[in-house]
Amino acid sequence: MNLDDFSDLIERPDGGVRRDAEERRERMIVPVGSLGRLDELGEWLSAAQQSVPVKAIEQPRVVLFAGDHGVAGLGVSGRAAGTAHELVRATLDGATPLAVLARQFSVPVRIVDAGLDCDPELLPESVVRHRVRRGSGRIDVEDALTAEEAERAVRLGMAIADEEADSGTDLVVLGDLSVGGTTAAATLIAALCGTDASVVTGRGGAGIDDLAWMRKCAAIRDALRRARPVLGDQLELLATVGGADLAAATGFLLQCAVRRLPVILDGVVSAACALVGQRAAFRAPDWWLAGQASGEPAQAKALDRMALNPLLDHGVIVGEGSGALLALPLVRAAAALAAELPEREPVAEEEDDADEGAQAAAAYGDAT
Numbered sequence: 001m002n003l004d005d006f007s008d009l010i011e012r013p014d015g016g017v018r019r020d021a022e023e024r025r026e027r028m029i030v031p032v033g034s035l036g037r038l039d040e041l042g043e044w045l046s047a048a049q050q051s052v053p054v055k056a057i058e059q060p061r062v063v064l065f066a067g068d069h070g071v072a073g074l075g076v077s078g079r080a081a082g083t084a085h086e087l088v089r090a091t092l093d094g095a096t097p098l099a100v101l102a103r104q105f106s107v108p109v110r111i112v113d114a115g116l117d118c119d120p121e122l123l124p125e126s127v128v129r130h131r132v133r134r135g136s137g138r139i140d141v142e143d144a145l146t147a148e149e150a151e152r153a154v155r156l157g158m159a160i161a162d163e164e165a166d167s168g169t170d171l172v173v174l175g176d177l178s179v180g181g182t183t184a185a186a187t188l189i190a191a192l193c194g195t196d197a198s199v200v201t202g203r204g205g206a207g208i209d210d211l212a213w214m215r216k217c218a219a220i221r222d223a224l225r226r227a228r229p230v231l232g233d234q235l236e237l238l239a240t241v242g243g244a245d246l247a248a249a250t251g252f253l254l255q256c257a258v259r260r261l262p263v264i265l266d267g268v269v270s271a272a273c274a275l276v277g278q279r280a281a282f283r284a285p286d287w288w289l290a291g292q293a294s295g296e297p298a299q300a301k302a303l304d305r306m307a308l309n310p311l312l313d314h315g316v317i318v319g320e321g322s323g324a325l326l327a328l329p330l331v332r333a334a335a336a337l338a339a340e341l342p343e344r345e346p347v348a349e350e351e352d353d354a355d356e357g358a359q360a361a362a363a364y365g366d367a368t
Contacts, residue, residue: 004281011283013044013048013260013286038337042339053338055335057171057335060172061164062098063112068083069135069184070138076208076216077216082179091111098175098318114132130156153251154248173263175269175324176246181243188241190298191241192276196221201217202295202298242276253288256287257283265290270324290308294323
């Protein structure tokens with residue numbers, strides 16, 4: 001597998017349809033620009049859907065890729081290593097912010113175990129049946145995955161994207177359920193942006209103290225030394241310093257772009273996967289929205305590199321897709337406004353035409 005092959009498969013949203021949407025917007029009763037970014041969102045959706053007027057978002061879905069990262073054993077996370085399955089269980093039980101918001105917005109949630117470090121019996125078969133491996137390697141001293149595992153993870157993400165597209169999902173909110181995932185994500189972003197570890201090291205969704213931050217920074221520094229020699233091959237990069245969940249999310253994002261399925265990104269983990277995807281296929285980010293600014297420095301760097309401007313900045317750092325899901329009502333509002341606001345009546349234009357006709361007739365009469 002070569003991720004660069006996606007470059008030939010991904011096209012940008014239809015530019016002609018977007019121009020038609022812009023022209024329709026200019027005819028609406030509300031002045032152009034008065035709705036701010038909602039205008040831009042409506043036109044982007046029209047181009048993605050190839051439809052003017054834009055269609056309502058009727059079947060959104062939250063997709064969460066779950067995994068444990070060996071680097072968490074260094075004490076770089078606010079959660080104990082190997083406990084990502086507890087996040088999964090809490091989400092399934094409806095006891096996380098993401099689960100509460102999903103109920104509020106009536107959006108189904110799909111959790112995919114790509115690399116949890118737990119006994120499969122602890123979770124439903126529908127969650128664990130896709131697992132690539134049990135936990136990912138400690139990226140500061142060893143590869144996260146073998147080459148074969150990395151390819152399996154990417155193909156897993158592609159298959160999930162195809163299943164969602166085939167089932168009628170019309171927009172995806174992408175998130176993650178991981179412990180140690182922000183360390184791997186920051187490493188990927190630092191490697192792809194050519195920055196130092198201290199520039200991208202944040203405190204994660206669970207929050208860490210200064211000592212843990214220094215351990216995290218050191219782990220990213222060491223992982224970067226291992227990442228830089230393999231920057232020319234995105235699949236090898238994911239195997240070296242990514243993880244099963246990050247590789248699966250990368251494959252998912254790329255295949256969603258192939259299938260013309262829009263995605264709202266959440267925090268630093270999804271941003272890192274998107275940045276790897278952009279490296280493979282430069283047109284792919286045109287199919288993604290940045291749902292929120294999480295406050296993670298690595299996320300800000302990745303979004304800047306992809307020219308993606310977050311829709312929200314409310315200081316939501318809990319992760320798990322919550323911030324991206326909060327952006328969904330804004331996207332739905334943009335679609336509704338673009339589709340349902342009436343156009344101006346062309347009365348004035350018709351009167352002007354009539355006046356011009358009368359003037360022309362009078363001039364013709366004078367001439368004869």
